[in-house]
Amino acid sequence: MSTAPHPEWHLARDEKVSAAKLHAIQYLVVILLAVLAAGMWRLQILGADGYRVLADANRIRKLPVLAPRGKIFDREGRILVDNYPSVSCFLLREQAKDLQADIPLIARGLDLPVEQIQTSIRRYASSPKYEWIPLKQDITQDEQAFIEAHRNELPELETQDDQRRLYPRDGFAAHLIGYVGEVSEEDLNSSKFAFYEPGDVVGKSGVEETYDAILRGTDGSRDVIVNSHGKEVGPLGQQLAIPGHDLRLTVDLDLQRVAEQAMEGKNGALVAMDPHTGEILAMVSRPTFDPNQFAVRLTKSYWSQIVNDPNHPLMNKTIQAQYAPGSTFKIIMSLAGLEESVAQDMHVMCNGGATFYGHFFACDHHHGMVDIDHAIPWSCDTYYYTLAERLGIDTIAKYATEVGLSQKTGIDLPDEATGIMPSTAWKMKTQHDKWYAGETISVGIGQGPVTATPIQLARALSGIASGGVLKRPHVVFPDELPTDMASAIAATYPGSGDRTVPITPDNWETITDGMAQTMLPGGFDTGAAVRLEGIDFAGKTGTAQLVNHSIGGNNLLTGNARANAWFVGMAPRRNPDIVVAVLVEHGGWGATASAPLAAQVINAFVTKQRKSEGNLLQVAAPKPQQPKPVPAAPVSTGTGE
C-alpha cells in the first residue's frame, strides 16, 4: 500500500491490462447470465402451470357452507325430525406451524383420541393443503372456549356453524325414520356413493336412507382470497348451499303415539296401514334405539350395547321379523278353500284334534261340528288341518303367494324380508328333497316352515277384506316426489306391489263376516274380549308356537319358548280404512297379548276420523234435523258395499 514513486507511475501508466483477460471476463458474463436465464426458463416456461396452481393454493381458501338436511313431517305437517344448530371444528393444515407436535394438545382440548386425528389427516393426505379436515362435530361450549383461547398457538383450528339432526326422544319412530351418519370408507368405493365425499353425512337406515338423495342438500362453498396472514382480502365467489327437500311421511303422529305407548315394554312390532292406498299410518318396532346417538359421534359402548342386544333393537321388525304366522294364516287358508270350492260344503267334527298320516294333531278345544262360518271365529285347528290335507301344499302356496307371502311387499324402506311360503318346488330347490303330505297339515294352521312379516300379513288380510285389492305399502306420498325419483324408488325396492287378486263376492262376505264375528262375544270367539263398542272391528288372532304343536295346545311354555302372539285387525270389516298388525314376541296368546294393542290404535283412528267428520257436519249444516253421528253407528261405509 505504498505510494507509487512517480517514475513508475509514468511507466506503469502505459501498460494496459491484458486484452485477453478482459475478453475472458466478457465471456464469463455471458455464461453467467445464460445460467440465470436457464434458471428462469425452468421456472417460468417449464414449470409455469405448476407454480400457478401453487400461487392459487397460497391465496385461495375454500370455506364449506354446509347445507341443512330436509326436515321430516308427519302426514299432517307436524314435525318429526328437525335440524339444530351446532358447531363443528375443522383443521386447516397449512396454517399449522408444526402439526404433528400440536396433535396431543388438540386431542386433549377437543377430547379426541390421537389416532383418530391421525387417521383423519391421513385420509386427506392427497387433497390440496388448503382443504379443511373435519375434526369433531357438535363441540361443546368448553371445547369452543378451548379453541378460542388457543387461537395463537393453534391457528390451524377453525370452527364452523353447522346443522345437526334432531330426532324424537326415546327412539320414537326410530326404525321408520332411521338415522344418519358419516359415509363409510367401503361405501365410498361403491358406485352408489360415487358423488359423495369423505365426511358427507348420509342416511343409514329407514326413511333417511331411502330418501337420502332428496333430504340431503348440496353443500355450497365460499371461496375467498387471503393474504399470507390468512386474512380475507376479498371474495372470489360463492356457491350457495342448496338445502335438502323436506319430506312428508304418511304416518299419523297421533296414531304413532298411541302405537308407541301400546308397545311399551314389549318386544315385537306394530304396523298400521290404510288398505285403500297402502299408506303406512304407524310403525313401531321394539326394542328401539336412540338415533340421536348416531347423529353425533357414536360411542363404542352404545354401539356394542345395541349390536349385542339379543332382542335386536336395530331391526325394523315390522318388515324384517319373519315368524310363523300361526292362526292368522287361516284367513288365507279360508280364501284358498272357498275359491277352490272346497270349504263351502266342508263340515268337520272337532274332538280336540285329528290324526293324519299316523300323527295326532291337536286342537285347543273340542269344537264339535265346524263349518267355514264358525271355523274362522273359533279358529278351529282341526278344520284347517283337514282343509290343508284336502287342498295340498301347492294350492295353498298359490293363494298365499297371490296375496303376497314369500315376496317383499315393495315398501320403500331398506332391508325388507321376504318370508317363506313352502311348496314342493320350494322344498326341492332349498332342501333337495320332496315334500311330504304330512308336512302340509301344520302349514294349514300357519306353523311349519311358513314364515311371514307383520307388514305382509297386514297387507294380505286387509287385501282379502278389500275384495282382493292389494296395495304397495309406502311411507312417503309418491306424488310428492319428482317423477324420476318415484320410479327409481320403486325400482330400488321391488316387491309384489299393487295387484288385484280375484275373489268371488260370496267368499269375500263369508271371510269378512267371519273376521268380524271373531271380535264379537259368544262361544269360542277368540277376540271377544277386545271388542270395541260401536266400531265394526274385524280381525284374526294368532298364537304361533315355537315348538311342535303336537305337544299340546294349552301348554304354551314360558319365557323364550313361549309362543309369538299375533293379531291382525281392521275396521270396518269390508274395504277397511285401517289395518293393524301386531306381533308380540313370546307374548303367549294372540288374543290377550296382541289384540288389545291393535284395538287401542284402531280406536284412536276411528275416534279421530269421527271427530273430523263431526266437525265437517256441524260446520256445513246448521239444520237441527240433521242426525248427529251416533257413536254406535258403524264407521264409514259399514258393510263396504
Added chain:
Amino acid sequence: MRRFSSFRDFDWMLLTMVLLTSVISVLEIRSATLQTKFHGFGEKQIGFLLVGIALMFLISFIDYHALVDIAPWAYGIGLLSLVAVAVVGTKVMGARRWISLGGGVHFQPSEWVKLILILAIARYFWGLAGRPLTWMDIAKAFAMVGVPMLLVLKQPDLGTALTYFPVLVAGLFLGGIRPRQVAILTLAFAVLAGGAWMSGKRPKPYQMARLTSFVNPDNDPRGSGYQIRQSLIAVGSGGLWGKGTNQGTQTQGDFLPIPYTDFIFAAFCEEHGFVGGMGILLLYFLILTRLIQNAQQASDMPGAFIVMGVVAVILFQIVVNIGMVVGLLPVTGIPLPLMSYGGSSILFTFLALGIVMNIRMRRFVN
C-alpha cells in the same frame, strides 16, 4: 493533464441504460409496496436516485488519479468507520450496520468501504506493475480485503461481506495470478474448511438449513425455505408474459417476502413474466458489456482495474441475487444493483459508475 473533458465523452449510452433500469426499478418498487405499510418507498427511491445521479456527475469531474492517490488514506478511514459501526452503530434486528447521523439519516459504511476497496486494490496491483505475483503479494491482497471483510462479517452482514470477495478475485486475475497458484489456493481453502468442519467449527443447524434450503425449501420451512418457496412460486406463476403491472398476486397478497429489496426481481418476474425478466437480463448484459468496453479503452492500468473491480462487484451481485430468486443459490441478503430499494446500494452503484465515467472521459488523455 486536462482537467476538463468534453461532454461528448460522457457515456450517455451507459447513462441511458442505467436510468432505464432505474425507472423500471422505481415502478416495480412502487408496485411491490402498494399493499403494504411501506408506502412511499418508490418516492424515496426516486430521491436516492436523484442524489446518486448528482453525485455521479460530481465525481466524474474529479480526476480519478487523484482518488487513486488518496486510496491508502481512504482505506484507513474506511477501516475506522467499520470499527466505529461496531462500537457506536445502531442495533437493528440484532445487527449493527448503520451509524445514525441524526435527522433520520443513516450511514452504512460497508458500502462505501466497497468503493474504497476497489480503489485500493486497483492501486495495489498497479503498484506491482505487472510482475508475476509472489505468494507475499497474494497474501497482502488477501489481507487487504480480508480485514474489512471480517469486520463486516462481525456486524453481522454476510451478504455485504461476500461482495468484497469479487474485488479480490478481479484484482488477482487481472494482476496475473497463475493457474498453479489458483490450484494451490483452492486446495488450501478446502483443507482449511475441512479442518474446521472436523473440529466442530461448523455452521449452526439453522445456518446449515439456510444454506441448503435453496435445494429443498422444506429444510427451513418457516425461514429461508419459505422465502425461496414463495419466490419460486412468484416467478414461476408469472409464466411467459407475467400477470401484469401491479397484478402480481403473490406480491400483492404479501406472500413474497421483502419484495422491494432482496426479491424485487421475483416481483418483477411475476408481473412481467419470462419476457420481462429476460429484458432486465439484457439490460444488465448491455451495461456490463459497456463497462468492460470502458475497461478495454481505459488509458492506463489503474483505470482498467477500477472498472473491472466495479464490473466484478456488479456481476457478482446480479448473479447471487437472481440466482437466489430462481432457486439456484442460497438466500443471501444481497441487493440487486439498480433494482433493489435502498440508498446505500444506489449510492455505491452511482458513485462507482461515476468513477467509470471518469475513467472513460479521460481515456484519451495521456
